[in-house]
Amino acid sequence: MRQSPLLLDIHKSNFAQVAPGVPFAELPHRGSSTDMGDISSIMPALHPYSGGAAGTPHEDDFVITDPEAAYVTSAKLLALDTIDLLWGDGCDARALAADKPLLTRDAYRRRFD
Numbered sequence: 001m002r003q004s005p006l007l008l009d010i011h012k013s014n015f016a017q018v019a020p021g022v023p024f025a026e027l028p029h030r031g032s033s034t035d036m037g038d039i040s041s042i043m044p045a046l047h048p049y050s051g052g053a054a055g056t057p058h059e060d061d062f063v064i065t066d067p068e069a070a071y072v073t074s075a076k077l078l079a080l081d082t083i084d085l086l087w088g089d090g091c092d093a094r095a096l097a098a099d100k101p102l103l104t105r106d107a108y109r110r111r112f113d
Contacts, residue, residue: 001029001037004044006096007081011048014080018073019051041102046081050074 008026015024027049036047052070055061064070085093103111 001034001047002040002045002102004040004046004096004099006092006099007044007046010081010084010092011046011077014077014084017080018077025049038108042105042108043101044096044099048074048077050077 012024015022034047036045039045040047050070050073052064052066052068052073053062054065055063085096
């Protein structure tokens with residue numbers, strides 16, 4: 001998974017506004033599998049995690065412990081990210097669109113031919 005530095009910076013900044021005083025955790029590279037790894041090879045991507053849950057994702061022990069944090073705060077955060085990308089004539093969105101992917105879409109598709 002290749003996190004977009006621009007998206008990560010925007011998300012960190014908004015996290016500080018939404019959850020002041022709460023440390024922003026950047027997870028190390030993991031060996032788990034997700035389609036986001038493929039997506040991030042052809043376009044800028046961010047795979048943020050939000051609070052409000054306990055247990056292991058995709059397992060029986062996973063449970064929402066704080067619905068406000070899990071649903072509302074995470075939605076606010078993504079909405080703020082979107083606003084920041086489009087603010088000021090969308091200059092951040094244009095910078096993001098100009099980002100060079102690891103693979104073109106055609107090159108990605110050819111990997112599976």
